[in-house]
Amino acid sequence: MxxxxxxxxxxxxxxxxxxxxxxxxxxxxxxxxxxxxxxxAQQIEVGAELFEINCRGCHGLRGEGIPGLAPPLNDRHFFTERLAEVGWQGSLEDYIIATVSTGRQVSTRPDKYPGAGKPAMPTWSDRFGGPLRDDQIRSIAAFIMNWEATALGEVALETLPTPETEAADPITRGRAAFETYGCVGCHTIEGISSGAVGPNLTHIASHAGERKAGMTAEAYIRESILDPAAYLVEGYDDLMPKTFADTIPADELEDLIAFLLAQE
Known part of the structure; x- marks a missing residue:
């Protein structure tokens, strides 16, 4: 039993x-x-943070690009035509990884997007002297690829309600414009940005009035934004976009000038 x-x-x-x-x-x-x-999802989240730190200065916070500087990465053209445009035979994600890793010596569309200097796009991979590991670059590529559905109109994101809190202070609004129009990618302001392509603007308000005889600091800054080739600071090439007169609205231009005049 x-x-x-x-x-x-x-x-x-x-x-x-x-x-x-x-x-x-x-x-x-x-x-x-x-x-x-x-x-x-974790990889995309990491890529979003890395993109904001390293890429937004030239390509915009949402990948919308900055006219006269760097192209959009969040539009239909990028996802449907870019590979054929450059003759790339692999996948778009591989193209992004390769481009970010090695950078670009010259722009493929210099008439529209000359880039941030020479090279037009810096090398980012630590295998080629850049600051990012391969896994970090893959995360950036995953984040950019995550825009595909919205860029192609396959998904429409719901606009979340946000309180309207327009800054009354023109200096605060000017700092936002400094970031929005890609100035952070080329210019250093201590504690705010670390671009090295253009002149350091940390104390621009103290030096601007001395750059051109008979021109006030405000007038010089305004001219430098709207007609950057009118005066070149010694040691720097004529690389600043010439499109800001058309792309920066008048009110934002005034705010940007106010912000720069506060950099004493």
């Missing part, structure tokens, strides 16, 4: 173990897919 009970319990255990293994096996694909989605 005891032997029969032991056989029954052993058989029951084997059946139960088999059922559990079958159940786990049936859910394995689903579990692995969920894990991959989680990993991808």
């Amino acid at each position: 005891r032997i029969q009970i032991q056989i029954f319990l052993g058989t029951l255990f084997l059946v139960a173990t088999g059922a559990i293994l079958i159940f786990v096996g049936l859910r394995e694909d689903e579990r692995m897919a969920e894990f991959e989605r989680y990993q991808k």
